[in-house]
Amino acid sequence: GKHVKSVMLGDTGVFSQLPKGTLVLDASTIDVATARELHVAARDSGIDFMDTPVSGGVAAAQAGTLAFMCGGTAEAFVRAKEVLKAMGNEQKIFHAGPDGAGQVAKARTFFTKSI
DSSP: OHHHHHHHSSTTSHHHHSOTTOEEEEOSOOOHHHHHHHHHHHHHTTOEEEEOOEESHHHHHHHTOEEEEEESOHHHHHHHHHHHTTTEEEEEEEEEESTTHHHHHHHHHHHHHHO
């Protein structure tokens, strides 16, 4: 999370450099609190942001069948899905809920499979 924040935030961060209305997708797996902080900062900058952690590994990436768990607004999800379909299986791209929900869904999936 600290690395994503260092890239996105601040006077020279990505959010400060992009035009208002730009959609930013963060496919990293980070903590929920940081993801929510990034959503707030993006909104304050006029940026549409989604936490979209990815699952599937190298084989799914090569096959274009990755899964994306998306957190953010329904409006941003509609835009994000169009981009994510190029990398993932459309049936495995879902809107998990509001800010940070993609990270929560990824964590639940990981812990459910681990138990």
